Amino acid sequence: MTISNYYVLITGASSGIGRACAELLASRGVKVYAGARKQDDINKLNKIENIIALEIDLTKQDTIDNAIDYIKTQKTGLDVLINNAGITRAGPLMELPIEDLYEQFEVNLFGLHRITKAVFPLLLESKGKIIMISSDSGFFATPFFGPYCSSKFALEGYSDSLRRELLIFGVKVVIIEPGRVNTSIWQKGEELLKILLERLKGSIFEKIAKEVGEYAIEKGKTEGLNPREIAKLVYKIIHIKEPKTRYLIAPDKLRYRLIKILPDKIIDKKFEKEFKKIK
Ligand SMILES: NC(=O)c1ccc[n+]([C@@H]2O[C@H](COP(=O)([O-])OP(=O)(O)OC[C@H]3O[C@@H](n4cnc5c(N)ncnc54)[C@H](OP(=O)(O)O)[C@@H]3O)[C@@H](O)[C@H]2O)c1
Numbered sequence: 001m002t003i004s005n006y007y008v009l010i011t012g013a014s015s016g017i018g019r020a021c022a023e024l025l026a027s028r029g030v031k032v033y034a035g036a037r038k039q040d041d042i043n044k045l046n047k048i049e050n051i052i053a054l055e056i057d058l059t060k061q062d063t064i065d066n067a068i069d070y071i072k073t074q075k076t077g078l079d080v081l082i083n084n085a086g087i088t089r090a091g092p093l094m095e096l097p098i099e100d101l102y103e104q105f106e107v108n109l110f111g112l113h114r115i116t117k118a119v120f121p122l123l124l125e126s127k128g129k130i131i132m133i134s135s136d137s138g139f140f141a142t143p144f145f146g147p148y149c150s151s152k153f154a155l156e157g158y159s160d161s162l163r164r165e166l167l168i169f170g171v172k173v174v175i176i177e178p179g180r181v182n183t184s185i186w187q188k189g190e191e192l193l194k195i196l197l198e199r200l201k202g203s204i205f206e207k208i209a210k211e212v213g214e215y216a217i218e219k220g221k222t223e224g225l226n227p228r229e230i231a232k233l234v235y236k237i238i239h240i241k242e243p244k245t246r247y248l249i250a251p252d253k254l255r256y257r258l259i260k261i262l263p264d265k266i267i268d269k270k271f272e273k274e275f276k277k278i279k
Contacts (some may be wrong), residue, residue, distance in 0.1 A: 001070075003061060003197050004078045005079075005171030006028055006030045006031065006080065006238060007031045007032075007033065007071075007076045007077060007078050007079050008025060008028075008031070008032055008033065008078070008079060008080040008081070009032075009034075009035065009078055009080070009082065009119060009186070009228065009240065010022050010025075010032060010033070010034050010035060010082040010084055010113060011031040011035040011056055011058060011066075011080050011082065011083055011084050011085035011112075012036075012070065012084045012086065012251075013034035013036050013041075013045060013053070013263040014036040014037065014038065014041035014045070014083070014084025014247060015041075015183065015184045016181070016185060016227050017084055017178070017181060017183055017227045017230045017231070018034075018035075018082070018085065018205070019024060019227070020228045020230065020231040021084065021091070021227075021228075021230070021231040021234050022034045022045065022047065022051055023213045023231070024174065024228060024231035024232065024234075024235060025050075025231070025235055025238070026048055026049060026050035026236070029049075029050065029221075030050065030235075030238070031050055031076065031146035032050055032051045032069055032232065033052050033053075033054055033067070033078070034051050034052070034053045034054065035053075035054055035055075035056030035067065035115075036053055036056070037052075037055065037056070037057045037091050039055075039057075041053070042054075042055060043209055054066075054067040054070060055257060056115070056128055057069065057238050058075070058085055058106075058107050058110075058112065058114060058115060059106050059107060059111055060207075061114055062122065064114055064115050064118050066151060066230065068077065068118045068119060068122070071122065074121070077122060077125060077126050077226050078119060078122040078123060078128060079123075079124060079128040079129070080124050080128055080131060080157060080238055081115070081116065081119045081123060081128070081129075081130045081131070081132060081233060081237075082132070082133070083111075083115070083116065083130065083132050084133040085107065086107060086133065086151075087103070087107045087108065087148075087188075088104075088145075088147075088148045088185060088188070088189060088192070089101070089103055089104040089147035089148060089192070090144055090145045090146070090147060090148055090189070090192065090193075090196065090213065091135045091144060091146075091148075091196045091199075091200070091209060092144055092146075092200070092205035092209050093146040094201060095149065095199070095203055095205060095206070096146065097171065098226060100147055100149050100254025101150075102218075104147040104148065104150070104151045105150075105151055105154070108148075108151035108152065108154075109151055109154045109155060109158065112132075112155065112158075113158070113246055114148070116162070120171075123171050124169060124170075124171060127169075127170035128157050128170065128171060128172075129171070129172045129174060129237070129238065129243070130159075130162070130172070130173045130174070130175070131139045131174050131175075131176060131234060131237060131238075132159045132173065132174065132175045132176065133156060133176050133178070134152050134155050134156055134159070134176060134215075134229070135148075135152045135177060135178060135179050136177055136180075136256060137149040137153075137179065137252060138153055138156040138175070138176070138177055139153075139156065139255070139259075139260065140143040140278075141153065141213070141242035142212075142216075143212065143275075144208070144209050144212045144213065145216070146196070146259060155175075156175060159175050160172050160235045160240045160245075163245060165262060171172075172243060173245075174196070174243045174244070174245065174246075174247070174248050175245065175246045175247070176230065176233060176234070176237075176246075176249060177246060177247065177248045177249065178225065178249050178250065179225065179248075179249065179250025179251065179252065179256070180219055180220045180222075180223060180224040180225065180250070181220075181224045181227050181229075182221060182222075182224030182225065182226060182227070183223045183227050185217060185220070186217050186220035186221045186224070189217045189220070190217055191211070191218070192253060193210075193213040193214070193217065196209065197209070197210055199211075207278055207279065208278050208279065211278050221252075225249070225251065229249065230249060233247060
């Protein structure tokens with residue numbers, strides 16, 4: 001199959017990593033079905049060569065059904081689903097309204113399941129690939145990002161089960177675990193932090209949550225990878241016959257390797273020390 005014969009569907013293509021993937025793949029001749037929620041984003045994406053934008057809101061089954069019906073009527077088939085769309089909910093778990101946890105999982109896991117299930121018959125036909133945009137938060141649970149980390153850990157479990165279920169059917173499931181990436185997720189984080197801090201007034205967690213939140217946002221905005229780097233990796237994976245099950249992409253891979261092998265208690269001590277200083 002030549003490169004230009006590939007058809008991919010990307011969720012959350014309006015900004016950040018999804019947008020970078022849509023642009024880079026399309027510029028290299030891949031045919032991209034790009035999911036977005038807002039008409040304005042759909043219009044902008046449709047102006048790019050090799051991109052067909054489709055309204056997809058992972059919380060709305062009808063938008064998913066319509067998009068998949070459309071792809072079926074095009075008779076192009078589908079080679080790759082890139083499950084990219086995601087949101088972040090954060091804050092101390094002991095102050096977290098259950099609704100935030102529902103919202104978090106509604107998009108990052110339940111929504112992802114909705115679209116994966118809907119797309120599966122096309123991928124079965126093409127013996128295609130499902131690429132999951134997970135996160136370093138899918139194996140390293142940082143404090144005050146409990147909802148987000150829980151959803152990404154859940155995604156990792158979901159993906160491992162799915163990969164093994166599909167082994168004999170020729171559909172590959174690949175997880176990408178980016179570290180920080182400089183996208184609008186951090187601007188959205190700033191807005192969410194403001195709301196959170198209002199809610200946390202007088203809470204025992206107020207001070208630490210503020211410092212941790214501000215630190216994470218600052219780091220994401222100043223040290224995050226360019227989303228194009230993730231897009232290049234996605235492009236590579238699309239074209240590899242036997243991809244790895246997981247790809248960690250971060251500038252400080254050694255730190256993550258250490259995190260993976262160090263005993264929990266050692267990492268906990270580090271957090272404890274930092275938080276005592278703030279308290
Ligand atoms: N940035 C990072 O540091 C980082 C690191 C590791 C992993 N990730 C993961 O990378 C993925 C993309 O994040 P990003 O950093 O590129 O953030 P982003 O710029 O905020 O992009 C998120 C995308 O998801 C879409 N989305 C949100 N809710 C949706 C819903 N209900 N249905 C469909 N689409 C929805 C957004 O659409 P709207 O524009 O309509 O809201 C947007 O297109 C996420 O899964 C995130 O967890 C990010």
